[in-house]
Amino acid sequence: MSRLLVTGGSGYFGSVLVDQALARGDEVRILDLNPPEPRPGAPVDVVVGDVRDADVVRRACEGIDVVHHNVAQVPLARDRDLFWTVNVVGTANVVVAARDAAVAKLVTTSSSAVYGIPEHNPVDESSPRRPLEAYGRAKLEAEALCAEAVAAGLDVTIIRPRTILGHGRLGIMVILFELVAEGAAVPVLDGGDNRYQLVHAEDLADACLRAGDRPGGLAYNIGASEFGTMRETLEALCRHAGTGARVRSVPAGPARLAMRSATAVGVAPFAPYHWLLYGESLWFDTTAARRDLGWVPAHSNADMVIESYEWWRAHRHDLDGPGRSHHQSPVRFGLLELLKRLR
Amino acid sequence: MTDAAALPRTMVITGATGWLGQNLVRAVAPERERVRCLVRTPEEAALLAVVGTSVDPVIGDVRDPDALDRLLDGAADATVVHTAAVIHPTTGTRELFDVNVGGTQLVVDRVRRRGAGRLIHVSSNSPFGANPGPDHRFTEDSPRHPYMGYGRSKAEAEDIVLAAHERGHLEAVVLRPPWFYGPYQPERQTRWLRAVRRNRFPMVGDGSNRRSMVFTGNLVHAVLRAEQVQAAAGRAYWIADGPPPTMLEVIDTVRAALDAEGFAPAGGPRPRFPRAVGDVAERVDGFLQARGRYSQVLHVLGELKDTIACDTTRAEIELGYQPATTLLDGMRASIRWCVDRGIAL
Numbered sequence: 001m002s003r004l005l006v007t008g009g010s011g012y013f014g015s016v017l018v019d020q021a022l023a024r025g026d027e028v029r030i031l032d033l034n035p036p037e038p039r040p041g042a043p044v045d046v047v048v049g050d051v052r053d054a055d056v057v058r059r060a061c062e063g064i065d066v067v068h069h070n071v072a073q074v075p076l077a078r079d080r081d082l083f084w085t086v087n088v089v090g091t092a093n094v095v096v097a098a099r100d101a102a103v104a105k106l107v108t109t110s111s112s113a114v115y116g117i118p119e120h121n122p123v124d125e126s127s128p129r130r131p132l133e134a135y136g137r138a139k140l141e142a143e144a145l146c147a148e149a150v151a152a153g154l155d156v157t158i159i160r161p162r163t164i165l166g167h168g169r170l171g172i173m174v175i176l177f178e179l180v181a182e183g184a185a186v187p188v189l190d191g192g193d194n195r196y197q198l199v200h201a202e203d204l205a206d207a208c209l210r211a212g213d214r215p216g217g218l219a220y221n222i223g224a225s226e227f228g229t230m231r232e233t234l235e236a237l238c239r240h241a242g243t244g245a246r247v248r249s250v251p252a253g254p255a256r257l258a259m260r261s262a263t264a265v266g267v268a269p270f271a272p273y274h275w276l277l278y279g280e281s282l283w284f285d286t287t288a289a290r291r292d293l294g295w296v297p298a299h300s301n302a303d304m305v306i307e308s309y310e311w312w313r314a315h316r317h318d319l320d321g322p323g324r325s326h327h328q329s330p331v332r333f334g335l336l337e338l339l340k341r342l343r
Numbered sequence: 344m345t346d347a348a349a350l351p352r353t354m355v356i357t358g359a360t361g362w363l364g365q366n367l368v369r370a371v372a373p374e375r376e377r378v379r380c381l382v383r384t385p386e387e388a389a390l391l392a393v394v395g396t397s398v399d400p401v402i403g404d405v406r407d408p409d410a411l412d413r414l415l416d417g418a419a420d421a422t423v424v425h426t427a428a429v430i431h432p433t434t435g436t437r438e439l440f441d442v443n444v445g446g447t448q449l450v451v452d453r454v455r456r457r458g459a460g461r462l463i464h465v466s467s468n469s470p471f472g473a474n475p476g477p478d479h480r481f482t483e484d485s486p487r488h489p490y491m492g493y494g495r496s497k498a499e500a501e502d503i504v505l506a507a508h509e510r511g512h513l514e515a516v517v518l519r520p521p522w523f524y525g526p527y528q529p530e531r532q533t534r535w536l537r538a539v540r541r542n543r544f545p546m547v548g549d550g551s552n553r554r555s556m557v558f559t560g561n562l563v564h565a566v567l568r569a570e571q572v573q574a575a576a577g578r579a580y581w582i583a584d585g586p587p588p589t590m591l592e593v594i595d596t597v598r599a600a601l602d603a604e605g606f607a608p609a610g611g612p613r614p615r616f617p618r619a620v621g622d623v624a625e626r627v628d629g630f631l632q633a634r635g636r637y638s639q640v641l642h643v644l645g646e647l648k649d650t651i652a653c654d655t656t657r658a659e660i661e662l663g664y665q666p667a668t669t670l671l672d673g674m675r676a677s678i679r680w681c682v683d684r685g686i687a688l
Contacts, residue, residue, distance in 0.1 A: 089390065092389040095393050096393055099396065100396065114685065128682070137684075141684060141685075144683060145390065149393055152396075
């Protein structure tokens with residue numbers, strides 16, 4: 001049994017991580033801007049506060065064995081100042097507080113955005129990191145802070161997940177789900193032959209907990225083992241849905257321009273990371289995580305997309321409401337009507 | 344001549360988040376009990392604290408006496424390294440004097456009143472202007488010809504520090520580094536590397552003018568020597584990598600460093616301006632600065648034609664200064680630093 005601090009523990013992925021930790025007998029403290037869903041009787045205590053506040057983070061780290069740092073300002077937020085203060089300054093606060101509290105281990109969730117569009121796939125932990133946009137650069141800067149803390153003696157493991165999917169983490173998938181449900185054309189860029197890997201929140205949480213249990217290991221890339229191209233993943237979903245929806249290729253150049261324009265005028269919730277990567281291949285070699293952590297992912301791309309789609313169908317009418325993070329919020333889109341006409 | 348055993352356990356650094364400051368903090372943090380760092384914001388404090396447990400950021404402005412009192416609190420024996428300065432002001436030339444002169448005056452006053460160890464003042468080539476010809480080298484005895492507002496502000500700051508030393512108010516050493524390069528570089532240096540890679544950096548004149556340069560690691564070494572050598576008290580020293588390369592050699596070495604780190608530089612003709620363009624830029628820069636305004640582009644363009652070269656013999660003999668990193672290796676280190684942070688070149 002360990003005492004864990006989970007920053008961002010009220011968010012979707014954080015909740016999955018907290019539940020897994022509780023299931024195996026850990027005690028958990030959550031640091032989040034928002035209080036978590038109640039878990040009556042569970043050994044959970046909560047610090048409601050901002051990771052940008054060094055004193056709050058310091059208090060949250062007291063008496064903790066392992067810190068799991070998951071707070072991030074995600075690409076959907078599109079706010080450069082927040083990218084910097086939350087992702088970089090927030091990580092600095094966590095690193096310093098973990099070090100000063102002498103915790104045994106810090107596991108921090110980074111992003112595949114640090115790799116930008118890779119020249120070669122698969123991408124492993126030593127592949128060059130060349131982020132393309134503000135989110136990826138902020139996450140890389142946070143990684144540089146972690147490397148500096150490691151050099152100064154703190155045990156830190158960086159987990160770099162592919163795009164996280166799970167029922168509470170739908171993000172822009174909601175746009176594709178709307179199209180599938182309506183039996184509309186589902187766009188992929190330039191044929192959709194890019195290999196696009198997802199990772200299930202449950203598999204990612206498992207990797208984080210395993211990394212927290214052992215010393216060393218600077219970075220692990222985490223993604224599903226069964227995944228195909230963007231077209232194959234979405235075709236599997238269309239077959240499953242049986243709504244008559246079909247995958248349809250659109251030229252990448254104009255589509256990226258449309259995504260960027262729709263975002264600029266506020267009718268669609270994309271960020272540069274989306275229009276840059278939707279049509280690109282990015283998949284991880286997860287050998288190191290399997291070897292060092294004994295980690296085996298249970299969910300394929302197609303499973304995840306279908307599971308998420310079904311959850312969304314069952315809950316789509318309950319999704320409107322305040323206080324949700326960007327990844328949980330159902331997105332508003334005037335763009336949808338345009339996309340439906342692709343058919 | 345040196346007395347390493349008496350090395351103070353605390354170092355106080357102003358400008359700790361600057362180009363030299365970032366390198367200095369990282370060099371000394373593992374060995375000192377405490378590295379008291381003046382930073383401007385809580386965000387800067389958080390980032391710097393990651394470096395190590397000895398790092399102790401104090402948030403404030405070098406123009407604020409209260410901030411300096413907090414910085415020097417309990418640091419009676421500490422070496423104080425004053426690196427805070429403005430080179431390229433954003434709000435007009437007044438800022439140069441407020442920070443470079445006013446800030447230095449305050450640091451000197453507070454060190455005198457509160458007591459501290461040796462003050463190492465980081466100055467510049469700029470109080471000396473340009474050499475009269477490409478073969479001339481500045482020594483510590485050369486006459487001063489401050490170049491524009493920055494040069495005047497740094498000359499005044501030197502005078503304040505050295506006068507305080509002579510009056511016995513404190514013990515000071517002045518270091519005069521020319522053009523820096525190295526990790527933790529500001530955005531302007533990244534733009535310069537990009538321009539050199541694309542062969543867009545203009546040569547003003549024929550490129551035979553010489554420029555002393557200094558790698559941040561070499562300058563950190565000089566700061567530590569200036570801290571340790573007793574006989575350095577009250578003296579000023581030029582600090583540079585070694586014999587000054589010509590401007591052409593600088594550009595060619597940077598291109599070789601880019602190539603060696605996997606960033607093939609572009610070929611083709613290099614933009615060239617006659618010296619007269621530099622003269623005009625200098626005049627317009629001077630005209631603007633006389634009216635309190637500042638243009639970084641004009642200022643840099645006006646200086647590109649000049650030889651700014653120094654002789655580091657005194658530092659080598661008196662401080663035991665031995666620059667270990669060459670221009671090529673230092674530039675490669677800078678480029679790797681950019682790569683590690685995802686900064687595109």
